Amino acid sequence: MRIEKNFINNEFVGSSQNSLIEVYDPATEALIAQVPAASAEEATYAIDCATQAQKAWRKLTSIERGVHLQNLADALIEHKHEIGAALAEESGKSLEDATNETVYASEITRYHAEWARRIEGEIIPSDTPNENLLLQREPIGVVVALVPFNFPVYTLLRKLAPALITGNTMVIRPSNNTPCSAFAIAKAIKAAGIPKGVVNVVAMTHPTAELICTHPKVGMITLTGSVGAGRKVLEYSQVNIAKSSLELGGKTPAIVEPDADLEKAAEEIIGSKTSNCGQLCTAVERVYVHEDVYDRFVELLSKNMKNKPYGNRTQNPDFMGPLVNENARLNIHQMVERAMDDGAILEQGGFIPEEKGFFYPATLLTNCRQDMEIVQEEIFGPVLPVLKYKEIDEALALANDHQFGLASVIYTENYRTAMKVANEMEAGEVYINRTPSDPYQGYHAGWKRSGLGGDDGKHGMLEYTQTRLVVLKY
Incomplete structure (x- = not known):
């Protein structure tokens, strides 16, 4: 010691x-x-x-x-x-x-x-x-x-x-x-x-x-x-x-359009959500997926989560590491339980492991609504709620209907859609076809709370x- x-x-x-x-x-x-x-x-x-x-x-x-x-x-x-x-x-x-x-x-x-x-x-x-x-x-x-x-x-x-x-x-x-x-x-x-x-x-x-x-x-x-x-x-x-x-705080929304590279988007979003066990202010915290690709994208998210086991990173650096302490883990788990009580469907994770260490598995929740706590409050852990939308204007409205405005993400191959989101997103940072990383020559500043x-x-x-x-x- x-x-x-x-x-x-x-x-x-x-x-x-x-x-x-x-x-x-x-x-x-x-x-x-x-x-x-x-x-x-x-x-x-x-x-x-x-x-x-x-x-x-x-x-x-x-x-x-x-x-x-x-x-x-x-x-x-x-x-x-x-x-x-x-x-x-x-x-x-x-x-x-x-x-x-x-x-x-x-x-x-x-x-x-x-x-x-x-x-x-x-x-x-x-x-x-x-x-x-x-x-x-x-x-x-x-x-x-x-x-x-x-x-x-x-x-x-x-x-x-x-x-x-x-x-x-x-x-x-x-x-x-x-x-x-x-x-x-x-x-x-x-x-x-x-x-x-x-x-x-x-x-x-x-x-x-x-x-x-x-x-x-x-x-x-x-x-x-x-x-x-x-x-x-x-x-x-x-x-x-x-x-x-x-x-x-942050509650980064990621919008996934039907023309997006879905495999790339799913891999990067799960990477963002599980990096440092989700303890990152710009980590993707909620995902809005177009209804035309919703089922396929949920499958891809689930697949990528399965490939992200947790554990002691001194034994395997590819593991997702622990949360900071037991209080953090308990608070996150209680948020997941309340979301499920409110109608969310648990696709992956959602349990407290028995082994030593403040670990929590990568957790995927579907059938979420905008008014749920899990969508409105910062999780700061490896838990990802997914929502469905019909039109980009709806996705933008949902992304902006929030107390936070730190970072945001859009996956699309349409430059008109990308620029529309870049101009109308209520956040200090907009990332197009990638997840946040805070380039130090930029300016990392949040809107709202x-x-x-x-x-x-x-x-x-x-x-x-x-x-x-x-x-x-x-």
């Missing part, structure tokens, strides 16, 4: 209190680590260190900050096996997937480093003679990042890299389910020579997280998490009018800035 320490001001430090966060391997249910829950004083010290460090960090040229990020990207590659091993053990991912997540995190770090010469302001014409208006982009200050459990390595760097390149410093609270990979990343941060206090990684309880989110020295809170967590952050941000960037602000690309980087207008009279 590993014993972790918090990372504050470039030092790994123990806690003055005896409160420990226990970390379990979700594939075996074994206790694998103990992490000190920071005290209020320790968390406040991390904020103070970040505040002090930001004064010097913001004064570096952006190209100097970019060099630091390039060094961090190199260090992540050098530490990828350690980070990957920690992530695999605490998340149930295969070692290959966990290591690849670290590589992908290094790539987004390098991507944002390359923005060093592109953080642009504007020169605006003035109404007054002999005067220029200069709109500058400036850092916000100290950013608190609340990182989720499902892709904790990638999401941490997805937030850290744009925050640092724009001149901010950061206090990171990793998920209590997957904190060990964050501390492995902290070793890479130290090895890369990032100055003291610029990045702090601190495990904590919810009350302590509230304390740092409402601290007057914090200028921004960035969260990837549930709608409930997003509401909490909005409450916290009101205290000091801190900026919030929230990537929240799926969030505020966004991540990735130029616009994700600019989330970490504020503007200053300089009125220059000459």
Whole structure:
């Protein structure tokens, strides 16, 4: 069992209190680590260190900050096996997937480093003679990042890299389910020579997280998490009018037209639904299939689900791994049972396995209705409800009749249909003839209850800035 320490001001430090966060391997249910829950004083010290460090960090040229990020990207590659091993053990991912997540995190770090010469302001014409208006982009200050459990390595760097390149410093609270990979990343941060206090990684309880989110020295809170967590952050941000960037729930609809490549669509949809055991905010969560191909497509979905067994991915990386914990599994199973009570037909899965580990089989439900909970609420697990439609306008109306608007999918070979959906879908992302993957040069932002602000690309980087207008009279 590993014993972790918090990372504050470039030092790994123990806690003055005896409160420990226990970390379990979700594939075996074994206790694998103990992490000190920071005290209020320790968390406040991390904020103070970040505040002090930001004064010097913001004064570096952006190209100097970019060099630091390039060094961090190199260090992540050098530490990828350690980070990957920690992530695999605490998340149930295969070692290959966990290591690849670290590589992908290094790539987004390098991507944002390359923005060093592109953080642009504007020169605006003035109404007054002999005067220029200069709109500058400036850092916000100290950013608190609340990182989720499902892709904790990638999401941490997805937030850290744009925050640092724009001149901010950061206090990171990793998920209590997957904190060990964050501390492995902290070793890479130290090895890369990032100055003291610029990045702090601190495990904590919810009350302590509230304390740092409402601290007057914090200028921004960035969260990837549930709608409930997003509401909490909005409450916290009101205290000091801190900026919030929230990537929240999703309920990705996939529309399958009769002219689609059905075998390709079925394979990719099941791949999306079972990747990381469905614990992905952009995973396909509901499928609308044209009535002309409905029966055939259900057969293909069922066939692909049968070919996706679950199990410990250290034994077979092709297995679908576990859910994060027992509560998640129980909540998902209860949703399936309620759907069946409401008339859904169980085609595959739908049971709690007897073996150790928080596994749940890939589950397919047909005869679903739009008003069912299983269609309206985010499942965040390997359960797929399927619905039938007659015309594309009906499918669009059903897809848009929802509280979420993060990602969406359409399978069709008709470009008119594709463009109609692209123009009328109420979601931040539309994927045509493929499932979501969040390209980091794009902009990952949700509509409706799926969030505020966004991540990735130029616009994700600019989330970490504020503007200053300089009125220059000459």
